[in-house]
Amino acid sequence: MAEKSKILIIGATGCIGKYVVEASAKVGHPTFAFVRESTLNFNPVEAKLVDHFKSIGVTILHGDLYCHESLVNAIKQVDVVISTLGAMELADQVFIITAIKEVVNIKRFFPSEFGMDVDKVNAVEPIKSMFAEKAQIRRAIEAEGIPYTYVSCDSFVSFLLPTLVYLEPGATAPPRDKILILGDGNVKAVFNEERDIATYTIKAVDDPRTLNKTLYIKPPKNTLSFNELVAMWEKMIGKTVEKIYIPEKQILKDIKTSPVPINILLALNHTTFVKGDQTSFEIDPLFRVEASELYPDVKYTTVEEYLGRFV
Incomplete structure (x- = not known):
């Protein structure tokens, strides 16, 4: 059996990052969380989350997105980088791209997407600019020849x-x-539970079928x-x-x-x-793949199951 890739999650304590960390550790990937020192010193909620990461075998690497040396040192230790940074830091993923190019050993980069396919949207402001930032990061990754997977999961159920x-x-x-x-x-729109998004993302890490493609998460029941x-x-x-x-x-x-x-x-x-930007196009298998078809073994949470919690 092939050795599982070592994975670094940047933005590990965020709303989707924490689930990606857990999903990675759960299936046995050597998992590394990139965490600012200030997180531990000034945010007790995130500090507790970091303690949880340690308890499940995650290696904590201290550093800062804006410290090139700490980024490079972290990336040198892994095979795959997954960014789950929030909206305010999307454009700053250029620093990750620069570090990956310097390290040269990275097999795959997952930029912070985890929403709609930004090459397929017809949005108005104020989110038009946010989508444009994600698209610019895509173009920068492609221009540098960095192996990638873009995860398009549409809407978070929560x-x-x-x-x-x-x-x-x-x-x-x-x-x-x-x-x-x-x-x-x-x-029609698409709704996905955050843990399922993380599970599918980690499934794709070592899968050659998702290399240099967009991974859509569009389960039929959702x-x-x-x-x-x-x-x-x-x-x-x-x-x-x-x-x-x-x-x-x-x-x-x-x-x-x-x-x-x-x-x-x-x-x-x-x-x-209104615009239907999550479902208004066909998935071209040359450039895009669908997660629930690739990984039918994943038992995802259906919309009906999720809504049932509120009855």
Whole structure:
């Protein structure tokens, strides 16, 4: 059996990074988490998470994205680099690219994607610029000839399903009386549980079928329209809810007049549920592959199973 690649996760304590770390360690990859010293000194929640990483056999490497020497020293110890950095640090992944080029031993780089395919979107601001930053990182990786895999997982269930996309502050469960539906409700979107995203990502690390391709995570049971989501919820709670459809013109107006972060969430919802940018194209097997087809052994969490937690 081939030796498992040594994996470095940069952004290891973030919302998706922590799951990637766990998924890597779980299946026996020598796993390294790149962590700032300040994380341990000033953030007790993340410090506790780092202690958990240590308990499952993860090696903690201290350093900083903006310290070239620490990046190079960390990357020298591994075969694969996975970035799970957040939105504010996307453009700064150029520092990772520079370090990888210097080290030259990296078999694969996974930049921080973990959303829609940024080469397929028709987004408006304020997320248009964020998608453009991801696309620029892709072009930089390709220009440098770095082996890569881009992970396109579309929507995190924890961001949208607990309230059925309802942005009311303080809401913790889907509405049972009235639901706002973006657009006509017929556009299909994709919803994935974060642990499943991490599992598929780690599956792809040593898989030649995912080399220099985009790995889409589009399980068939998790590809649903807004109307289908609402119908599923109604069946679960045993009642019909009032449906209010919000036209695109109103959504675009709300994006321009809403404060941060509501405007960001509205813009994401617009590209997802109105423009249909998650499902409006075919997957070309020459450049793209689909995770649930490649790895049918993975038992992913379905939307129905996830929504059932709120009944």
